[in-house]
Amino acid sequence: MTVTVNNQEIRIFNGATAKHAILRYMLKNKLEVKKVDNLVIKDKYGHQIDGDAPLSDGQTITFKTV
Amino acid sequence: MKTFLRIAILTVLAAVYTSTHAQTVKASYKTDLHIVSTNDMHAAFEKLPQMAAIVDSLRCLDKDLLVLCAGDSRTGHPINDLYPNTSYPMISLMNLIGFDCTTFGNHEFDSHQDGLARNINESNFPYICANISADAELGIQTTPYKFFDVKGVRVCVLGVVQIGSHGRPDTHPKNVVGFTFAPVEETIQKYLYLRDECDVFILLSHIGFEDDVKVAEKFPQFDLIVGGHSHTQLEGGEIHNGVLITQNVNKLKRLTYTTLTVENGKVTNKQAKNIEIENYPKKNVAAQSLVNFFSDNPELGKVLAQAVTPFSSYEELGCLMCDAIRDISGSDISFCNAGGVRYEEHPAGDFTVSDVLRLDPFGNNAVVMNITGKELKDMLIACFNADENRFPYTSGVTCHVTYTDSKRSAIKSLKVLGPDGKEINPKKTYKVVGNSYATTVSNSPRKDQGEDTNIATSDMLMSYLKKVQKIDYQGKTCLKEIF
Structure with a gap:
């Protein structure tokens, strides 16, 4: 499936959670991998979601380091 | 003739009086309905004594408090999930708290068919889900909706579970053999007639916040959507197209406490707020005893x-x-x-x-x-x-x-x-x-x-x-x- 993380499309396995998509994003962009506890993750409405939140194809999330 | 006129006048007066009186009664009828809701508890059974204490306190304020769960009570802690009778720790604690109903989350099916049948039998509360049906041989009775009469208010709760792109909830395919699932919106359409049979219409949903918003945009008939699945933290609740949607993140970090004001058979005000569980200082003693009992799980050895x-x-x-x-x-x-x-x-x-x-x-x-x-x-x-x-x-x-x-x-x-x-x-x-x-x-x-x-x-x-x-x-x- 394809999800959008911080405005970038990420391909990842079906059933992936927010933390998986963010980890893939960090590696793709050669960023330092941060623990999910140190991140604020939000959905397209700007609501905070948990790292274990299940994602579906086409979903958009953003994250920031606390 | 005089007698006829007298009867006619009396009949008219009686009708006018009855009509006026009835209107007076209806107009003066106003009550607050209180709901506590959880979602995606994911076997965080060790937090249920705190939730129980909160519910105890809220019941002191309103003995008719409704306690609802929007699914995914299990899967997340080995004490619960590996219990010989899988998920029994969560269910026994939910029984003690007095949940009024739950819907299925995709992870309820992780108990497998026989485990789920046992889970349902052990629960003192119904599993409400309209877009699922089970083959007779599974011995699983599903209930699409349930009415509750609360302080003279007729409340209808309709349940729905998430269906992935593969046509089933997100669980291993073997876990849902024998079940049939129907699309969420199509199912809701089929049960919209319930709106006319109740004062308060609630969707107990395990489809995720983004889909809850879509449902609210399409079906303003609901007064409230108690949501789950996407682990979305709302500030109390959020109104979309007149429908209040609530949800908290997972593992019982918070509860939602919703107040619906009902006047003349209609919801005239809706409010929801979060209650923190993690730092709540009190625990229900009986619930804590159960947690202690279950924590000593010989299954781990x-x-x-x-x-x-x-x-x-x-x-x-x-x-x-x-x-x-x-x-x-x-x-x-x-x-x-x-x-x-x-x-x-x-x-x-x-x-x-x-x-x-x-x-x-x-x-x-x-x-x-x-x-x-x-x-x-x-x-x-x-x-x-x-x-x-x-x-x-x-x-x-x-x-x-x-x-x-x-x-x-x-x-x-x-x-x-x-x-x-x-x-x-x-x-x-x-x-x-x-x-x-x-x-x-x-x-x-x-x-x-x-x-x-x-x-x-x-x-x-x-x-x-x-x-x-x-x-x-x-x-x-x-x-x-x-x-």
């Missing part, structure tokens, strides 16, 4: 297999983990990141449930993909690069890795050998399984990104150990490192 010889390296234990997920998933090849193997020595003798949970504690699921030999090779190298330059363990293939130096700074060359000792075909497609972490960090290009099996790798390891009964991995290797 259960012996799964006998280690004929001791394990004396990460690699030996990694080989065991890889053999397990390859065998249980029916794959050709498996791999696990080296960092996912959490201890390096295990004595000969008993291999217990607790040993498995210490060895593989991260809750990773197994992910299956169909990829070519070339794509597999690239994945293994990508996994090495992302896992602090540690090469992953494998089963079904043996890897000969040549590094640029003794510090494993980089891979110079890699040969992936099949069981026949020859290099695997780079163009042939293999069924490969990896844990979800290794699959994620292996960021190399491939056509098939894979599918979550919705089975934890630790569960696969337990199943494998039960199956083989005896294990002997002394000196076993899946990796030849050349410096």
